[in-house]
Amino acid sequence: NFMKVDSLSQECENLISSLPSEKDFMGKNLYSYQGSWYYPSTLQAILNFQKHFRARDSDIILASFPKSGTTWLKALVFAVVHRNKYAPNLVSHPLLSDNPHNLVRFIELDLYVKNQRPDLEELPSPRLFATHMPFQTLHDSLRDSPCKVVYMCRNIKDVLVSRWHFRSNVVRKELYSNYSLEDMVDDFIKGVYSLGPFDDQVLRYWKESLVNSNPVLFMRYEEMIEKPEVQVMRLADFLGCSFTEEEKQSGTVEKILELCSFGNLSNLETNKTGTSVCGVAPHAFFRRGGVGDWKNHLTHEMARKLDEMVEKKLGGSGLKF
């Protein structure tokens, strides 16, 4: 939903007219498609994707709700998968000169927007893609390909606070000037917002990750912060490119973590002043990082409301926040 689509296809117009709709805080229409809310431009891109995308068994798809650590995950997976081609270091590596969002592109916010039909056949394997789509919408389009899906999950309160800053301070300053943090909390409780509801998305990916035959790896931002080495090794194992003993001895894991760290990426010229990606200045993807900033922003009452909602939705699923 970063970009405006000038015109929608007839198919999209027809679909939209049959979908439940609600107004966002600006009065713009959101439509509910396969359990998630979208602005028309994103919906158009998803339809294009569903119609034209042909999965390859070696594809790797990074899924997340916005502000869950997508940028970090993109950098990590790129660095892990391509480590033989690009040795992880701080002197010469694609991540030093290009934003992670250019190296692993979003399906519905980038590749397929504006009625684009990207030619993805030429890309070498393994192809890396990213999405904010829920599992059911993504899965349908993979047509039973066993390609791997990595899901990054983050605490809902940190996601919300990150999203609010992203929108109100950086990306959509004018549009969001009257939209308070409390408004966003209420929208999260109600579940009607672009790409939401967060809790439904998380729960579905979580459940799918528990099905053994499913190639879905469920990662958590907080675990990445707490035990980065363990988590990156887990990621590499899942992706079928485990670190060798020799790599572990020689510090490859640590080098990847350093390359992809908030401190390193956020200080690179390309991410400070580089040209925008998906209509967003690259520095907007780096704010603060870490766990628990919600405590500095949400009132007790806001936190209580969110906890209550999460408990209602996720209680009993084994997924804790």
Ligand code: A3P
């Ligand atoms: P904060 O706003 O809490 O700082 P996304 O990439 O999904 O848009 O998520 C953005 C959030 O991830 C932001 O959180 C951002 O600061 C944080 N982030 C970006 N790059 C990171 C990195 N390399 N390591 C840890 N966190 C990172």
